Amino acid sequence: MRFALMLTTVMAVTLFCAPLGLPDLSIPKDNPQTEAKILLGEVLFNDTRFSADGKVSCNTCHEKSKAFTDHLSVSKGFKDRNGTRNAPTVINAAYFTTQFWDGRSPSLEDQAKQPPINPVEGGLHSHKQMEAIVQKDEYYKNAFKDVFGIKSNEITIDHIVKAIASFERTIISGNSAFDKYHYGGEEDALTAQQKRGFDIFLNQGRCVSCHTITGSYATFSDNRFHNIGVGVKRLGGEEDRVARAFLKSQRQGKKVDVEVLSNKDSSELGRFAITNDITFMGAFKTSSLRNIEKTFPYMHDGSLPTLETVVIFYNEGGRLTPQDPESKFLDGGIRPLNLSQEQQQDLVAFLKALTSPEFK
Numbered sequence: 001m002r003f004a005l006m007l008t009t010v011m012a013v014t015l016f017c018a019p020l021g022l023p024d025l026s027i028p029k030d031n032p033q034t035e036a037k038i039l040l041g042e043v044l045f046n047d048t049r050f051s052a053d054g055k056v057s058c059n060t061c062h063e064k065s066k067a068f069t070d071h072l073s074v075s076k077g078f079k080d081r082n083g084t085r086n087a088p089t090v091i092n093a094a095y096f097t098t099q100f101w102d103g104r105s106p107s108l109e110d111q112a113k114q115p116p117i118n119p120v121e122g123g124l125h126s127h128k129q130m131e132a133i134v135q136k137d138e139y140y141k142n143a144f145k146d147v148f149g150i151k152s153n154e155i156t157i158d159h160i161v162k163a164i165a166s167f168e169r170t171i172i173s174g175n176s177a178f179d180k181y182h183y184g185g186e187e188d189a190l191t192a193q194q195k196r197g198f199d200i201f202l203n204q205g206r207c208v209s210c211h212t213i214t215g216s217y218a219t220f221s222d223n224r225f226h227n228i229g230v231g232v233k234r235l236g237g238e239e240d241r242v243a244r245a246f247l248k249s250q251r252q253g254k255k256v257d258v259e260v261l262s263n264k265d266s267s268e269l270g271r272f273a274i275t276n277d278i279t280f281m282g283a284f285k286t287s288s289l290r291n292i293e294k295t296f297p298y299m300h301d302g303s304l305p306t307l308e309t310v311v312i313f314y315n316e317g318g319r320l321t322p323q324d325p326e327s328k329f330l331d332g333g334i335r336p337l338n339l340s341q342e343q344q345q346d347l348v349a350f351l352k353a354l355t356s357p358e359f360k
């Protein structure tokens with residue numbers, strides 16, 4: 001009886017039927033979706049008490065009305081402390097095989113542990129502080145009992161992040177004009193200009209070689225790491241020195257997430273900071289492009305303000321002008337594209353067709 005009941009609760013909310021254009025979402029076996037857990041996760045996501053000044057929640061940097069971003073080039077944490085990186089959207093983050101620009105976290109559960117105790121984000125000293133807040137709060141006491149069947153003194157950070165991750169697994173959006181056209185067979189869903197832009201995306205622009213589209217769905221990311229030239233202005237030619245300083249900080253016991261979010265130079269090492277493998281120097285995770293019109297500014301450092309500047313950047317082969325230096329670690333897939341002004345506008349128009357109805 002009890003089993004049957006649980007199964008219906010899980011089935012009611014698990015994404016068996018993803019929106020048009022997205023694959024079904026896999027849910028970790030040890031963290032099944034339930035309605036009560038998702039609701040609890042949303043409350044935790046919005047709780048500003050998990051920060052040193054009581055003002056910063058996940059929602060501060062991932063605001064629903066801003067397509068789950070903050071629209072800042074780099075995020076501000078407690079007491080307006082500046083980080084080094086742009087806040088990516090949480091929409092569809094559940095589909096990534098790693099989290100963060102450098103993929104240093106393997107899951108949404110693990111990811112959610114980091115911001116509250118990062119010295120430029122939540123600024124708490126330890127997860128114990130979070131647990132203490134939750135254990136004393138009447139609403140949380142009851143909710144954790146309902147969801148996990150535990151007493152208040154048994155609530156740990158692992159329960160907290162499970163609930164947050166379950167909430168994030170409901171922030172899934174497809175069904176854009178592109179999906180209606182490409183997967184729904186609605187010929188009129190894209191304008192003629194957007195159709196030309198799609199052709200450029202697939203062919204002359206070679207965007208699809210990293211921003212993946214398959215026959216039945218599109219997450220727009222290969223889940224891999226590439227140096228596309230964004231960090232070269234800051235790091236160009238200095239890679240060896242910065243890498244050595246970073247490795248020294250690691251030997252001295254500095255945590256990677258603290259170092260990359262508080263030191264602008266270390267931030268630019270990208271995936272190298274995680275793998276210590278030189279082939280990943282300045283490489284960052286391929287972003288999803290869904291809802292891209294609404295998640296400005298762009299790139300890991302928020303350095304490109306508009307989609308027009310992004311397209312110029314790619315058209316010049318990973319630079320803004322032909323005079324800019326090129327990274328010696330640049331990915332082989334990034335070369336000048338020779339797109340005309342009109343083609344560049346077409347490509348921008350196509351990117352705007354990736355917005356889901358709920359974020360229009």
Ligand code: HEC
Nearest residue numbers: 057058061075076077085086087088093099100101115121
């Ligand atoms: C102070 C602003 C700030 C706060 C608070 C914050 N984030 Fe973030 N978030 C960021 C930034 C900046 C990044 C990228 C950092 C990096 O890649 O090193 C990020 C990355 C992420 C990612 C990875 C997405 C991807 O595409 O890889 C997820 C998921 C996420 N945050 C969820 C959360 C959750 C859940 C919380 C609350 C527990 C939270 N964030 C709190 C700014 C913030």
Ligand code: HEC
Nearest residue numbers: 205207210226230284285286287298299300310314331333
């Ligand atoms: C070699 C792989 C590769 C190719 C080819 C590629 N991209 Fe990207 N794209 C990436 C990576 C990696 C990032 C994140 C880079 C960073 O922040 O340093 C990115 C970021 C972006 C972003 C910003 C996302 C955000 O949330 O800030 C946009 C927009 C974008 N790409 C569009 C395009 C378009 C349009 C094309 C074709 C002209 C293209 N990309 C070709 C790998 C690629």
